[in-house]
Amino acid sequence: MHELSIAQSLIALIEDEMAKHGKKTLLTVKIKHGRLSAVVPEALEMGFTALTMDTRLAGARLELEEIPVVLRCRACSREFTPEGSSAFAPCPGCGEELGHAVVSGRELYIEYLELE
Structure with a gap:
C-alpha cells in the first residue's frame, strides 16, 4: 500500500506549510491525483486518517479529486480521453x-490547504 507513504509525504508538506504561515489547525486539504498515478482514494484516506490520529491534524477533511487521462496522438496531435484508465x-481522429x-x-x- 504505497498510499501510506504518500500520506506521510503529504503530512510533512502540510506541516511545513503550517509552520511557514504560523498556523496551528488544518481544516481541509484538497489533493488532486491523476488517474494514472495509481492512487487508491480510499487507501489514501485511510492512511491519512491513521497517521493524523491523535495529532494536531486529526479531524481535518481530506478532499480528493481525480484528474482524467488526456492523451495527444503522435500522428495527428489530437487530444483525447480514452475510455477506462488505460x-x-x-486515436478517435486517425486511428x-x-x-x-x-x-x-x-x-x-x-x-489547497485551509488553515487556522
Whole structure:
C-alpha cells in the first residue's frame, strides 16, 4: 500500500506549510491525483486518517479529486480521453494506436490547504 507513504509525504508538506504561515489547525486539504498515478482514494484516506490520529491534524477533511487521462496522438496531435484508465487507446481522429503522449493523468499534488 504505497498510499501510506504518500500520506506521510503529504503530512510533512502540510506541516511545513503550517509552520511557514504560523498556523496551528488544518481544516481541509484538497489533493488532486491523476488517474494514472495509481492512487487508491480510499487507501489514501485511510492512511491519512491513521497517521493524523491523535495529532494536531486529526479531524481535518481530506478532499480528493481525480484528474482524467488526456492523451495527444503522435500522428495527428489530437487530444483525447480514452475510455477506462488505460493510456493505450486508438486515436478517435486517425486511428493511430501507439505512441501517444500523456498530457494529463499522472499528477499528484496538493491543490489547497485551509488553515487556522
